[in-house]
Amino acid sequence: KAGVTQTPRYLIKTRGQQVTLSCSPISGHRSVSWYQQTPGQGLQFLFEYFSETQRNKGNFPGRFSGRQFSNSRSEMNVSTLELGDSALYLCASSLDSPDQPQHFGDGTRLSIL
Amino acid sequence: QKEVEQDPGPLSVPEGAIVSLNCTYSNSAFQYFMWYRQYSRKGPELLMYTYSSGNKEDGRFTAQVDKSSKYISLFIRDSQPSDSATYLCAMRKYGGSQGNLIFGKGTKLSVKP
Numbered sequence: 001k002a003g004v005t006q007t008p009r010y011l012i013k014t015r016g017q018q019v020t021l022s023c024s025p026i027s028g029h030r031s032v033s034w035y036q037q038t039p040g041q042g043l044q045f046l047f048e049y050f051s052e053t054q055r056n057k058g059n060f061p062g063r064f065s066g067r068q069f070s071n072s073r074s075e076m077n078v079s080t081l082e083l084g085d086s087a088l089y090l091c092a093s094s095l096d097s098p099d100q101p102q103h104f105g106d107g108t109r110l111s112i113l
Numbered sequence: 114q115k116e117v118e119q120d121p122g123p124l125s126v127p128e129g130a131i132v133s134l135n136c137t138y139s140n141s142a143f144q145y146f147m148w149y150r151q152y153s154r155k156g157p158e159l160l161m162y163t164y165s166s167g168n169k170e171d172g173r174f175t176a177q178v179d180k181s182s183k184y185i186s187l188f189i190r191d192s193q194p195s196d197s198a199t200y201l202c203a204m205r206k207y208g209g210s211q212g213n214l215i216f217g218k219g220t221k222l223s224v225k226p
Contacts, residue, residue, distance in 0.1 A: 004156070006156075031212065033212035033213070033214075035214075042201075042216055042217070042218040042219065043157075043201065043203075043214075043216040044216075045212060045213045045214060045215075047212075048212025048213065055212065056212045056213050058213070090156055090157070092212075092214075098145075098207070099145075099164060101145075101147055101159050101162040102159075102212070102214065103159060104149070104156035104157045104158070104159075105156050106154075106155050106156040107156050
């Protein structure tokens with residue numbers, strides 16, 4: 001069974017640009033969450049989507065947004081990039097049941113110049 | 114005070130040693146507890162997933178949860194060089210969505226041959 005797939009793996013952007021990252025969850029998983037990982041702050045929750053609806057949101061500015069499609073694939077978008085947005089962006093998927101854990105992809109490494 | 118505290122290490126042990134990794138937390142609403150292993154340039158990989166208090170064993174790994182002390186542990190028996198990685202504890206509240214995991218900062222473990 002294929003795991004969570006994230007594309008692209010690496011991305012370099014400049015300040016002020018915008019970026020879109022993609023995530024394909026494990027087959028059958030309808031819950032998709034996004035996290036930001038930095039050396040200073042560790043892993044921080046961005047948002048979660050289920051059935052094309054945002055179900056939960058972390059404490060990030062509105063420049064960070066996401067969406068989910070009917071096939072459960074998800075994208076996140078960051079507009080007006082700042083140097084501090086350089087991070088590893090991780091996507092996780094799970095079955096929609098309280099006793100089911102999240103499984104992570106290998107992330108997209110975003111570098112802002 | 115951070116919701117989840119984890120000693121960042123680094124922790125260096127000889128091959129075959131028993132490793133003890135720990136996290137403390139402050140929010141008594143946390144009910145689900147996880148340990149993830151993250152290799153360099155990879156996403157977190159789920160190792161253990163437990164609900165409420167008690168012990169859970171899987172091969173060389175044992176997870177313990179003590180809710181009265183707000184303390185969780187991961188023990189690795191007969192540690193191997195391939196166990197060298199960063200270990201992340203994570204937790205979430207009962208009910209609601211699978212997303213919004215709260216992570217510790219991670220402990221970097223090195224197992225020397």
